[in-house]
Amino acid sequence: MAGKPTRERILEEALDRFGASGIDATSLDDIARGVGVAKQTLLYWFASKEELVVAVLQRVADELVVEVGAAVRSAPHGFARVEAAVTAVFRPAVRRPALLGLVRELNRLSPELADAVVLRMQPLVDLAVAYLEGEMDRGHLRRADARLLMAFAYSTVVGVATEPVALRAVGWEPGVASLRKLRTELLAFLRAALAA
Amino acid sequence: MAGKPTRERILEEALDRFGASGIDATSLDDIARGVGVAKQTLLYWFASKEELVVAVLQRVADELVVEVGAAVRSAPHGFARVEAAVTAVFRPAVRRPALLGLVRELNRLSPELADAVVLRMQPLVDLAVAYLEGEMDRGHLRRADARLLMAFAYSTVVGVATEPVALRAVGWEPGVASLRKLRTELLAFLRAALAA
């Protein structure tokens, strides 16, 4: 059907389905039908459902780590760096909303993989924290718990991206537009809270 | 075993299990074993799994609505009111971490119930928004999108309460202590951002 190799198409389809309906609620048959192959073709490429799940999560984690890492490393100092990091976290969420929902299932489904993700994230966080604290020392930013700041920003994105009930309660429809608006507002907030 | 009626114990157990492992991954047998009765006893009290799920979610929604509603209505004006609302949202999360995780599954499992929850939440949000905007008009708070503020605070709680990977990446262990620390910091943040 498509030019992409089967394995690739399976991974794409699985990511979409897992993200939309949850991993448990998605059967191998669902994915296979979506790709347009037999279930056993899928089991040829991935020996078991767990293996498929891990492969999908691995890819999700890779995207996040690479994207946020590049942004944090390349952006200028000061608040611009905070801005770049926040934007980087939002980007995958906007491009593929299914993605963030999956990270949440990591712990339950593969604690080992979750550990691996944590280990890869930590240096990035450390880098960001070091810069934030440097800026605070220099008086460019108000003093605050930089580590907490990171958790704070990230969890906000996750919450809004995956919590349609809360969004609708405040009068918004879930979607990309809401995510963008939130990013703007979050940044304004951070700016106000961190202004020295 | 316990003094509580069977139906009540089933609801409690189901809430815990659903929250811990997800609804799909929790079988009726699991819950029944946890309570110490046969699966069919459970099906006597709730005609189907869906009915049990709805009952549990209904109760979760009730707790949230009642608790937040009481806090918003009773707290003094100004920033104290914001503080009361945020604390009220945190309280259920601290007391029963499983609770917030369930709200997220609402949309997928029972869109009708999700609609109902949204409808009940809206007046509360309106109330909070009206007060926030009043305070802004009077110059007690900095001007900002009050509606967004609500979504923002709530999604932060949800994100941190249900996203252990992010927490661990910033060097914390998931748990009640982290939630408390986050509440303090979130409030400090809001205070700084909203100070007129």
Added chain:
DNA sequence: AGGTTTCTCTACCATTTGGTAGAGGTTCTC
């Protein structure tokens, strides 16, 4: 050409799970 590897398929199986049928016991009512 002939064999080997790669890839996809049809058929089938074992287990789990939500759910049904219906029996039996307990408590409350009269």
Added chain:
DNA sequence: GAGAACCTCTACCAAATGGTAGAGAAACCT
């Protein structure tokens, strides 16, 4: 004490799901 309502149980079923066995193409060596 008789009957009814209430509550819990054992035994069983139908459907779905993850997974196995193995056959048939098709491309790729040599």
